[in-house]
Each structure stands twice: as C-alpha cells, then as structure tokens.
Amino acid sequence: MNVIVEPNGIAPADIAAVARADARVELSPAAVEAMQVSRAIVDDIERDGRPVYGVSTGFGALANTFIAPQRRAELQHALIRSHASGVGAPMPREVVRAMMLLRVRSLALGHSGVRPLVAQAMVDLLNHDITPWVPEHGSLGASGDLAPLAHCALVLMGEGWVLGKDGARLEGADVLHAAGLTPITLSSKEGLALINGTDGMLGMLQLACDDFAHLCTMADVTAALSIEAMLGTDKPFHHSIHDIRPHPGQGVSAANIYKLLQGSAIMDSHRDDLEHAVQDAYSMRCAPQVAGAARDTLEFARTIAARELISLADNPVVLPDGRVESTGNFHGAPLGFAADFLAIAAAEIGSISERRVDRLLDVTRSRQLPPFLSPDAGVNSGLMIAQYTAAGIVAENRRLASPASVDTIPTSGMQEDHVSMGWAAAKKLRTVLDNLTSLLAVELLAAVRGLQLRAPLAPSPAGRLAIAALVPFAGAPGPDIFLAPVLEQVRAVVGGRDLLTAIEAEVGALR
Numbered sequence: 001m002n003v004i005v006e007p008n009g010i011a012p013a014d015i016a017a018v019a020r021a022d023a024r025v026e027l028s029p030a031a032v033e034a035m036q037v038s039r040a041i042v043d044d045i046e047r048d049g050r051p052v053y054g055v056s057t058g059f060g061a062l063a064n065t066f067i068a069p070q071r072r073a074e075l076q077h078a079l080i081r082s083h084a085s086g087v088g089a090p091m092p093r094e095v096v097r098a099m100m101l102l103r104v105r106s107l108a109l110g111h112s113g114v115r116p117l118v119a120q121a122m123v124d125l126l127n128h129d130i131t132p133w134v135p136e137h138g139s140l141g142a143s144g145d146l147a148p149l150a151h152c153a154l155v156l157m158g159e160g161w162v163l164g165k166d167g168a169r170l171e172g173a174d175v176l177h178a179a180g181l182t183p184i185t186l187s188s189k190e191g192l193a194l195i196n197g198t199d200g201m202l203g204m205l206q207l208a209c210d211d212f213a214h215l216c217t218m219a220d221v222t223a224a225l226s227i228e229a230m231l232g233t234d235k236p237f238h239h240s241i242h243d244i245r246p247h248p249g250q251g252v253s254a255a256n257i258y259k260l261l262q263g264s265a266i267m268d269s270h271r272d273d274l275e276h277a278v279q280d281a282y283s284m285r286c287a288p289q290v291a292g293a294a295r296d297t298l299e300f301a302r303t304i305a306a307r308e309l310i311s312l313a314d315n316p317v318v319l320p321d322g323r324v325e326s327t328g329n330f331h332g333a334p335l336g337f338a339a340d341f342l343a344i345a346a347a348e349i350g351s352i353s354e355r356r357v358d359r360l361l362d363v364t365r366s367r368q369l370p371p372f373l374s375p376d377a378g379v380n381s382g383l384m385i386a387q388y389t390a391a392g393i394v395a396e397n398r399r400l401a402s403p404a405s406v407d408t409i410p411t412s413g414m415q416e417d418h419v420s421m422g423w424a425a426a427k428k429l430r431t432v433l434d435n436l437t438s439l440l441a442v443e444l445l446a447a448v449r450g451l452q453l454r455a456p457l458a459p460s461p462a463g464r465l466a467i468a469a470l471v472p473f474a475g476a477p478g479p480d481i482f483l484a485p486v487l488e489q490v491r492a493v494v495g496g497r498d499l500l501t502a503i504e505a506e507v508g509a510l511r
Contacts, residue, residue: 034110076191086138098203141332141422158183229450249295332422
C-alpha cells in the first residue's frame with residue numbers, strides 16, 4: 001500500500017503500515033504547495049532581517065544571540081550535529097520509521113518553513129529502507145524528541161549512522177551513496193524544524209495503542225479459558241450485570257468472556273452443582289472490571305494520540321499571516337501522561353492474569369486439578385516455576401508503572417526548566433506491553449493444561465482451538481519438559497493473530 005501525506009496529516013493506521021509493513025510514502029501536491037507557501041514567509045523574514053528564534057538567533061538558552069546571515073546555514077548544520085548526542089542501544093526499526101513518517105507529516109502541515117525537498121529527503125529514507133541509528137537515551141520530551149530526531153536528520157546530511165539489516169552500525173554517507181541518494185544542505189530554520197517535535201513519543205504511543213488493543217482481547221481469551229478450566233461460572237459476565245454499571249470497556253470485556261464460555265461441556269458439567277461456589281474469586285469474577293478499565297484507558301490514550309496526529313508540534317511556527325511565533329506545542333506532557341496511564345493499565349491486566357495462574361496451580365483452590373497441573377506431581381513440578389516467572393514479570397511491570405512524566409529535570413541553562421519525560425514514558429510502555437505478552441502466554445499455557453486435564457469433558461470452541469494451537473509444541477500434560485522454548489512459542493501465539501482469528505471464526509467477532 002501507499003501512504004499519501006496530505007497537509008491535514010495522516011491516519012493512525014498509516015503509522016503501523018509504514019513502521020511495520022513497509023508501505024511506500026508519498027507527498028501529495030497539496031502538501032508540497034503548503035510547504036512552499038510557508039517557506040516563502042521564512043525567505044521574506046531573511047530578506048527583511050527581522051530577529052526570529054531559530055532563523056536569525058541561536059537556540060535554547062542562546063535564543064538572544066544574533067546570528068549573521070552568512071552563518072545561518074552553518075547554524076542549522078551545527079544544531080543537528082550537536083543535538084545528535086544520544087547514547088545506548090539503537091531504538092527498534094519500527095520506532096524510527098514511525099518517527100520519521102511523523103516528522104514528514106508535521107513538515108507537510110505547512111507551518112514549519114522548510115523547503116519541500118527536506119520532507120522528500122526523509123521520504124526517500126523510508127522508501128529506500130534506510131533506518132537511522134537512533135540511540136535509546138537522549139530525549140527528555142522537552143522541545144520534543146530533539147536528540148532522536150537529530151540522529152535522523154544527520155543521515156539526511158550524509159553524516160551519522162544507519163542501522164544495518166543485521167543490526168550493525170553503518171556510516172550514513174556510505175548508505176546514502178549506495179542507495180543513489182544525495183545529502184541535503186539545510187537552509188535557515190530547517191534544522192530546527194527537523195528536530196522540534198513529539199514524533200518519537202507519538203510513534204511509540206500509537207504503536208503501543210495498536211498492540212494493547214490486541215492484548216486486551218487476548219486477555220479476555222485467557223481469562224475465559226482459565227475460568228472454564230477452574231470450573232467457574234459465567235453468570236457474572238451476563239450483559240444484565242454490566243448494564244447497571246455502564247463503563248464501556250467493562251461491558252466489552254464481559255461480553256467477550258461470556259461469549260467465549262458458551263458451548264462448553266466443562267461449564268455445563270457443574271451449572272446445577274449444589275457444591276459450586278456462590279462466588280468465584282476476584283481474579284475470575286472481576287476480570288471485566290479490570291480489563292474493562294484498561295480498555296477505557298486505551299480509549300483515552302487513543303484520543304490523545306489522535307489529537308497529536310493533527311497537531312503541529314514545532315517551534316517556532318510559521319502562521320499564514322506571516323508571523324513566526326515561538327510556542328510550547330512541542331512539550332510532550334499530553335503524550336507522557338497517556339503513556340504512563342496506559343502502562344498502569346497494562347500492568348494491572350498482567351497482575352490479575354498472574355493471580356489466575358497461581359489459582360490454577362494451587363491444588364487447594366483449583367477445584368480438583370492436580371498440583372501445578374502435573375498428573376504426577378512430586379517427581380514432576382509442572383508449571384510451578386512458570387508461575388515464578390510470571391510473578392517476577394509482574395513485579396517488574398509494577399516498577400515500570402511508576403510514572404516517568406513526574407521526573408522533570410531542568411536543562412538548557414534553566415531555559416527548558418520543565419520537561420515531560422514523554423520519550424521515557426513511551427519507551428517503558430513498550431517494555432510493559434512486551435512483558436504483558438509473556439504474562440498472557442503463561443496464563444494461556446496454564447489454562448490449556450487445565451482444560452486438557454478436564455478430559456473427557458469437551459471444552460468450549462475457544463478452548464478447543466487454543467489446545468489445538470499449543471499441542472504441536474507443548475503436547476499434553478505429562479512428565480516435565482524444557483519449558484522455556486514452549487513459552488517462547490506460546491508468546492508468539494499470544495502476540496500473533498492466528499488463534500484470535502480462528503476463535504472469532506467459531507464464536508463470532510470479539511471486541
């Protein structure tokens with residue numbers, strides 16, 4: 001597919017298409033025209049000799065330093081070189097590609113005062129699969145993601161580093177030459193326009209929203225299978241219970257779980273059992289309340305990301321009436337808050353998932369399942385240590401759920417005396433979601449083991465499909481096996497779409 005960048009922005013789906021599916025990027029004629037109009041205003045300022053931040057002055061604490069006309073191009077190149085000061089491991093390819101696309105989007109809005117060739121040069125990197133090497137540390141989310149974006153801009157100039165297909169660090173000049181691309185020479189305002197934005201934070205947040213949406217549905221799947229394996233009841237998930245507490249996400253999760261529990265001989269086997277618990281444990285009965293609150297948090301984060309996607313995060317901005325005004329629109333607080341909130345929600349989904357795993361493994365609470373889901377417990381430990389792994393990950397997610405956005409540290413000689421830490425918030429959110437994938441994988445394996453041990457009772461359609469997905473590499477309950485490679489493959493099932501697609505084909509669409 002092609003992603004066309006218009007002067008009114010791009011769609012959220014375009015980010016994943018470019019970052020993960022290598023969609024080709026094009027600038028629309030209207031976007032080119034919008035950039036030409038704003039560039040003409042900057043050229044007029046140059047001719048008039050007016051003092052304007054970033055055009056005829058230095059940056060940050062040097063904003064009152066006048067720059068002579070003959071040194072203004074030098075100023076822009078010096079800015080990129082000095083700001084490309086990150087350290088650490090390279091950011092993943094998908095994050096850098098999302099960030100570059102979003103910077104193109106921002107320039108194409110026509111308020112940054114750059115020539116179209118600058119945006120086209122960034123488009124060329126994307127279309128030639130050239131990914132700048134962007135170190136993980138350097139951004140405070142203050143004037144946006146200055147250091148990460150500077151590492152991208154440096155490659156446009158034929159300098160800096162590129163992330164090789166094998167993870168190696170390559171010289172930017174060599175990679176441009178091999179691709180037949182020519183380095184660009186920046187003019188006034190253009191270096192600043194390439195780095196003053198929230199594109200790294202926004203790219204990570206948008207990709208995280210996509211991933212979390214899928215994991216929310218998979219959390220409903222694993223919860224339903226655990227409840228089924230533990231002889232739980234489906235009554236708390238009937239829509240009538242949730243109509244009287246109408247949180248939208250709660251209703252969605254409850255409807256998913258209720259749907260997944262239908263058609264199960266295991267569930268039917270104890271519906272009229274007088275010894276059946278009047279109330280299931282919170283980790284079972286309150287699954288929709290926790291997962292639903294997380295879904296509502298996701299909708300909040302999506303709203304913030306959608307607003308930012310149509311926003312101009314730059315400084316200074318070129319206005320249609322000819323003014324060039326300094327702003328604070330590059331500040332990453334909205335994105336940092338959203339990422340921190342989403343990390344809290346994701347951590348809680350993982351926490352309640354681990355509690356169901358512990359219950360499945362505990363012979364005193366699992367309702368006649370063998371200890372640690374091993375038919376021969378004692379000699380064999382079953383999934384005992386898989387729960388240890390889950391417990392350790394839950395503890396890490398709790399630490400990561402502590403907000404980064406409260407950790408402001410003044411910089412730039414107290415000119416930038418409050419920063420957002422939005423980059424850090426978004427980066428740790430990615431770790432939380434990766435950890436959540438692992439936690440749901442442990443629960444999926446435990447639930448499948450529990451359902452297998454309920455034989456000859458037939459599980460729900462979702463349970464049958466989950467068993468079928470895991471049996472080829474996990475087998476049936478029996479003697480202990482090397483669990484690490486099994487869990488890696490279950491992670492791939494949780495993170496992938498095949499099992500969910502198969503389940504929906506059987507029971508209907510899940511939300």
